[in-house]
Amino acid sequence: MTLAVWILGDQLNLENSALDGLPAGAPVLMIESIAHVQVRNYHQQKLVLVWSAMRHFAERLKEQGYQVHYVEQAQDFEPELTTFISNNQITELKVMEPANIPFQELLQNLNLACKLTVTPNNHYLWSAQEFCQWAKDRKRLLMEDFYRETRRRLDILMDEGKPVGGQWNYDQDNRKPPKKGLNLPEPLSFKPDSITQSVIDLVKKNFGQNFGQVNSFSWAVTQEDALKVLEEFIQHRLAQFGPYQDAMITGQWTMFHGLISPYLNLGILSPKEVIQRIEKAYRSRELPLASVEGFIRQVIGWREYIRGLYLLKMPEGYAQKNWFDHQQPLPDFFWTGETSMNCLKETLEQTIETGYAHHIQRLMILGNFSLIAGLNPQAVENWFHSAYIDAYDWVMQTNVLGMALFADGGVLASKPYAASANYINKMSNYCEGCRYNPKERLGEDACPFNYLYWNFLDRHREKLNQQGRMGLVLAHLDKLDEKTRTAYASQTTHFLNAQSKG
Numbered sequence: 001m002t003l004a005v006w007i008l009g010d011q012l013n014l015e016n017s018a019l020d021g022l023p024a025g026a027p028v029l030m031i032e033s034i035a036h037v038q039v040r041n042y043h044q045q046k047l048v049l050v051w052s053a054m055r056h057f058a059e060r061l062k063e064q065g066y067q068v069h070y071v072e073q074a075q076d077f078e079p080e081l082t083t084f085i086s087n088n089q090i091t092e093l094k095v096m097e098p099a100n101i102p103f104q105e106l107l108q109n110l111n112l113a114c115k116l117t118v119t120p121n122n123h124y125l126w127s128a129q130e131f132c133q134w135a136k137d138r139k140r141l142l143m144e145d146f147y148r149e150t151r152r153r154l155d156i157l158m159d160e161g162k163p164v165g166g167q168w169n170y171d172q173d174n175r176k177p178p179k180k181g182l183n184l185p186e187p188l189s190f191k192p193d194s195i196t197q198s199v200i201d202l203v204k205k206n207f208g209q210n211f212g213q214v215n216s217f218s219w220a221v222t223q224e225d226a227l228k229v230l231e232e233f234i235q236h237r238l239a240q241f242g243p244y245q246d247a248m249i250t251g252q253w254t255m256f257h258g259l260i261s262p263y264l265n266l267g268i269l270s271p272k273e274v275i276q277r278i279e280k281a282y283r284s285r286e287l288p289l290a291s292v293e294g295f296i297r298q299v300i301g302w303r304e305y306i307r308g309l310y311l312l313k314m315p316e317g318y319a320q321k322n323w324f325d326h327q328q329p330l331p332d333f334f335w336t337g338e339t340s341m342n343c344l345k346e347t348l349e350q351t352i353e354t355g356y357a358h359h360i361q362r363l364m365i366l367g368n369f370s371l372i373a374g375l376n377p378q379a380v381e382n383w384f385h386s387a388y389i390d391a392y393d394w395v396m397q398t399n400v401l402g403m404a405l406f407a408d409g410g411v412l413a414s415k416p417y418a419a420s421a422n423y424i425n426k427m428s429n430y431c432e433g434c435r436y437n438p439k440e441r442l443g444e445d446a447c448p449f450n451y452l453y454w455n456f457l458d459r460h461r462e463k464l465n466q467q468g469r470m471g472l473v474l475a476h477l478d479k480l481d482e483k484t485r486t487a488y489a490s491q492t493t494h495f496l497n498a499q500s501k502g
């Protein structure tokens, strides 16, 4: 009997459960599939990140004594698997359960000449079964309930069964607008080594028409470097992360964010390791609790919850949800960054250059615009999935459809994240450099976020009325006279028609 392991591109960790008990010298297979990346217009830096990290991980596996079979730029998985199994007389192939449902289906449909064993995915803190058990019989699947349960179960930021500091959540201390004179640290950047450079050259040659730029690639591609990013975050950013996690400043693409999501989602950092290091730093370095709690909530709360909901809801047709029946096509400027709306332009240009935007840029600039402009949710999800360096099916379906676009009708979010220019003007300085006026609601200089917002509320008044937390804003809407509401509708139509024509 010859046992082998197949490592997928987002499972790049020696703790991968398929490697458990595998003797040194055993064959390990890794495959780069072109067909797999042709399904959407992936950012060029995403392709470099994944393939370079895979190639570096293959070197690490060799150092551990495994016999690594690495296939560069294969057309597809199945022919390579067949050849590998036949050439090496493999009788059993082990692979860790894929995080993404399309890949789980791919596995189920493989026709292989050996036994295929799927081992549990140990890259999350909750197993799929544990999440289903937690969700069973609950009226509402509230993130806050899930988060508290995770803190208790894993004993994170707890003192004798109680939350450290006496509160579960310090959101009220966070969400500050940006202020002048903030000392923003430069993020760590990594000069491409010869492996990364060869992947950059390959991507330029074969995928140079894909979205984004690749020349500025400076992401970490090994666990060692990803841990340096985490340590830099703890030392120089974490203390300010909490208060300014929702703030946006022109030209500042990272603010105080950690930049570790690409590494968590590739598998080169494990969530357990990240939270242990953060909690240790909190206890030894007296970091502000509001910042530490806010960050830990992102990792053990949102990340796990989003993934749990994905596994639970996707079999019910979640990917096709469109509660508002929004059908407006995605404007071209999402791909080019060419728009006169400065907040969108800043966020999109930064995305083109780096493959990254922080969560409030994604939620309150891009997601908010997509929601109030009535863009088709599946087109928006496809764009987010293509554009971001940390994007995978399990992250994007629930985050974009549920959180940003409320396309699931409130399974995930308790109300739509819709906002006018007021919010953007308060939380950023983007409006200072914009040709539109954030205070104007109608007319040539009016900020599109204003009339789109009011018209969104007006168009969907009946549906929104069913949402408990929308009462106040709908009361404002009801104070508008018919003439004003018609004017919002007409300027919205004019704006959307202009976008459709490019």
Ligand code: SF4
Residues within 6 Å of the ligand: 340, 341, 342, 343, 344, 420, 421, 424, 425, 430, 431, 432, 434, 435, 436, 437, 438, 447, 448, 449
């Ligand atoms: Fe964005 Fe409107 Fe502000 Fe311009 S005025 S930056 S479009 S919110």
